[in-house]
Amino acid sequence: MNISIREGREEDLPEIFELIKELALFEKAPEQVTNTIDRMRKEGFGDNPVYSFFVAENQSGIIGAAIHYIRYSTWKGARLFLEDLIVKESFRGLGAGSLLFEKCIELGKKQGYSGMTWQVLDWNQPAIDLYNKYNSQLEAGWLNANLDY
Amino acid sequence: MNISIREGREEDLPEIFELIKELALFEKAPEQVTNTIDRMRKEGFGDNPVYSFFVAENQSGIIGAAIHYIRYSTWKGARLFLEDLIVKESFRGLGAGSLLFEKCIELGKKQGYSGMTWQVLDWNQPAIDLYNKYNSQLEAGWLNANLDY
Numbered sequence: 001m002n003i004s005i006r007e008g009r010e011e012d013l014p015e016i017f018e019l020i021k022e023l024a025l026f027e028k029a030p031e032q033v034t035n036t037i038d039r040m041r042k043e044g045f046g047d048n049p050v051y052s053f054f055v056a057e058n059q060s061g062i063i064g065a066a067i068h069y070i071r072y073s074t075w076k077g078a079r080l081f082l083e084d085l086i087v088k089e090s091f092r093g094l095g096a097g098s099l100l101f102e103k104c105i106e107l108g109k110k111q112g113y114s115g116m117t118w119q120v121l122d123w124n125q126p127a128i129d130l131y132n133k134y135n136s137q138l139e140a141g142w143l144n145a146n147l148d149y
Numbered sequence: 150m151n152i153s154i155r156e157g158r159e160e161d162l163p164e165i166f167e168l169i170k171e172l173a174l175f176e177k178a179p180e181q182v183t184n185t186i187d188r189m190r191k192e193g194f195g196d197n198p199v200y201s202f203f204v205a206e207n208q209s210g211i212i213g214a215a216i217h218y219i220r221y222s223t224w225k226g227a228r229l230f231l232e233d234l235i236v237k238e239s240f241r242g243l244g245a246g247s248l249l250f251e252k253c254i255e256l257g258k259k260q261g262y263s264g265m266t267w268q269v270l271d272w273n274q275p276a277i278d279l280y281n282k283y284n285s286q287l288e289a290g291w292l293n294a295n296l297d298y
Contacts, residue, residue: 115297142271
């Protein structure tokens with residue numbers, strides 16, 4: 001199966017938002033998605049884009065996406081933060097995840113970032129297995145903290 | 150003791166970098182700081198600033214800082230990410246941390262972000278106590294992942 005990777009466009013957002021909701025369901029937190037396509041439009045394709053994304057496609061259309069933004073690490077400087085790496089359930093195991101992941105590494109290197117950072121749920125073994133193939137350093141012991149306005 | 154909060158300036162960077170190293174030491178990871186003042190200058194005060202910060206001052210000078218950037222949550226939209234909240238050891242317990250924290254909340258609200266996000270080490274009880282005062286939601290179960298170039 002032929003999979004190609006390209007930069008995400010504004011018209012992809014409705015499909016991307018479906019993928020985001022699919023991932024939130026998988027991560028057992030569907031109620032936490034308060035984002036909207038309209039908000040994604042403004043924040044990704046307005047005057048000051050906060051995020052960008054890559055999509056993976058095959059002959060049936062979009063089968064996955066990698067959404068990323070620039071994070072600032074005071075320890076290591078600017079880095080690419082991989083917010084979501086998502087492959088549609090029926091297309092998993094075909095290499096789309098690796099292709100998207102490698103595209104993000106490539107982008108970060110090109111931009112002169114110090115590296116790439118992301119998070120993974122400690123029970124998401126398929127994802128952990130993928131990241132280990134790339135010699136990622138996985139670290140426990142941090143709590144995520146949120147204050148919603 | 151009078152503590153005032155103001156926006157950080159480029160000339161504050163050498164002092165801020167000392168605070169960052171102090172925090173990394175407290176977090177038992179001083180060897181992870183590969184950032185430099187020069188890099189902080191470029192990434193914070195160049196053409197496309199990636200981060201900003203507030204400083205807390207009293208009559209003796211800078212006693213703390215809050216370093217932040219815009220993160221993109223696919224679940225909740227653009228948010229303020231509080232990268233580091235640091236108060237010099239000899240000035241802790243005087244309220245500088247709360248003032249800096251509240252300033253960040255205020256900034257995020259003004260910018261129309263959906264909320265504030267940050268991380269805390271699960272053994273850093275004084276910080277956890279502070280965050281609980283603000284009804285922050287703290288969540289375990291995520292691994293931090295890094296790939297350095």
